[in-house]
Amino acid sequence: MRKRLLLCLSLGALSACTTPPDMPVWLAPYEQDFRADPDYHLGRDIQNDHWLDQIHQNNEAARGATIDTEHH
Amino acid sequence: MHALELPENQSSLAYHSYSGNNTSVEGSRLSIRQSPDPHLSFAADYQYDTLYDNSFETAASAKPYRETQETLALHGNYLREASLIKVSVSGSSKPDYEATRLSLDMFQEGDSGLNTVSMGYSRGWDTLEPYGSDLREDIDHHNVRFGLAQVLSRRWTSQFNYEFSSDAGGALGNPYLSALLNGAPIIATYPSTRNSHAFSVALLQYINRQTVATVHYRYFMDDWDIHAHTLTLNYAAPLRNPFWHLDSHLRFHRQDEASFYANNATTASTYLTHDKNLSRFNDIELGMNARLDLSHWFTPYAEKVYGHLAYAMIFYDFDNYSQIGNDEKLFSFKANVLQCYITVTY
Numbered sequence: 001m002r003k004r005l006l007l008c009l010s011l012g013a014l015s016a017c018t019t020p021p022d023m024p025v026w027l028a029p030y031e032q033d034f035r036a037d038p039d040y041h042l043g044r045d046i047q048n049d050h051w052l053d054q055i056h057q058n059n060e061a062a063r064g065a066t067i068d069t070e071h072h
Numbered sequence: 073m074h075a076l077e078l079p080e081n082q083s084s085l086a087y088h089s090y091s092g093n094n095t096s097v098e099g100s101r102l103s104i105r106q107s108p109d110p111h112l113s114f115a116a117d118y119q120y121d122t123l124y125d126n127s128f129e130t131a132a133s134a135k136p137y138r139e140t141q142e143t144l145a146l147h148g149n150y151l152r153e154a155s156l157i158k159v160s161v162s163g164s165s166k167p168d169y170e171a172t173r174l175s176l177d178m179f180q181e182g183d184s185g186l187n188t189v190s191m192g193y194s195r196g197w198d199t200l201e202p203y204g205s206d207l208r209e210d211i212d213h214h215n216v217r218f219g220l221a222q223v224l225s226r227r228w229t230s231q232f233n234y235e236f237s238s239d240a241g242g243a244l245g246n247p248y249l250s251a252l253l254n255g256a257p258i259i260a261t262y263p264s265t266r267n268s269h270a271f272s273v274a275l276l277q278y279i280n281r282q283t284v285a286t287v288h289y290r291y292f293m294d295d296w297d298i299h300a301h302t303l304t305l306n307y308a309a310p311l312r313n314p315f316w317h318l319d320s321h322l323r324f325h326r327q328d329e330a331s332f333y334a335n336n337a338t339t340a341s342t343y344l345t346h347d348k349n350l351s352r353f354n355d356i357e358l359g360m361n362a363r364l365d366l367s368h369w370f371t372p373y374a375e376k377v378y379g380h381l382a383y384a385m386i387f388y389d390f391d392n393y394s395q396i397g398n399d400e401k402l403f404s405f406k407a408n409v410l411q412c413y414i415t416v417t418y
Contacts, residue, residue: 059349060327062270
């Protein structure tokens with residue numbers, strides 16, 4: 001009984017490890033259509049952000065770790 | 073489906089302005105992005121600004137009322153399957169200040185594009201030659217950054233960023249400002265190094281097509297003892313007229329003063345300044361960006377054409393800064409930020 005349990009656990013762990021990398025765990029490919037929406041990005045318009053970022057850098061002491069709107 | 077994509081073939085032309093505290097900036101910016109190949113993309117940005125400074129702080133200095141500044145940036149992107157490499161070089165020139173930056177960023181997506189890891193490094197070389205002085209100072213910048221963007225569900229996406237910056241040189245502060253010692257102006261002095269850390273987290277909720285809500289928080293700290301919190305709330309949605317889209321945001325910023333900042337020091341110290349940007353203050357920003365879809369007028373010459381009008385108000389309230397000669401009243405001012413631009417995607 002103990003051997004069978006160990007075998008089941010081992011097979012379960014192995015199957016988890018061998019899940020094809022192109023298979024998202026919690027989001028099916030057909031559910032990703034929203035990402036094609038041009039307004040789907042973290043942050044606002046890049047052109048608008050560029051000028052506002054310059055204002056913030058000139059008037060405040062903090063800098064860096066701004067949101068990346070171009071690549072996500 | 074890959075999250076990483078090359079920038080679209082797009083050009084934009086912008087007019088922008090800023091006014092506040094008797095200082096104003098007006099300028100324009102031209103951006104061109106072009107992909108000659110499915111794996112390659114190049115971009116160029118050129119910005120020309122005219123700065124008018126009539127502020128109280130620099131009135132006694134040799135700084136002129138009017139200056140011009142030019143900035144040119146070139147970018148190259150290389151995309152190969154799930155990896156993207158971006159190289160940027162930029163140069164900025166003002167009569168008293170020249171800056172050069174070189175950046176390398178790498179992005180790697182995993183889990184079918186549901187997460188993206190990024191890392192980057194920038195190196196900067198600046199030269200300062202203040203007006204009315206024979207002084208010439210070099211400033212070095214190093215910058216390292218890491219990021220993780222993760223799709224949490226169909227409607228939620230998150231992003232984490234960390235950035236370390238290190239500056240070294242003889243002029244890390246504004247050379248035209250003074251410090252106050254027992255009510256008398258003296259030359260401001262700054263440490264010759266500055267190291268800072270910034271952490272940020274962002275959450276995006278995709279509510280509907282073209283309707284997105286974002287919250288972004290950043291914590292900043294440096295070895296000048298400045299700690300800052302910045303929170304930005306953003307909501308973008310189409311209007312009833314399908315050609316209009318409105319993007320609005322509310323931003324809060326709160327920071328502590330640098331260890332060597334004093335509104336009016338009573339004892340002399342190695343470093344001392346009366347720079348309001350290094351004082352303790354908060355600012356609130358309210359902004360909107362209206363976008364008008366003009367694509368139907370330009371078919372078939374362009375894929376998408378958008379006209380934008382953006383405006384933001386920023387209210388600055390200082391806790392321990394007052395203008396020289398007006399010690400009783402804490403300083404505050406309002407700034408107006410305007411942008412008008414057109415983007416063409418082809």
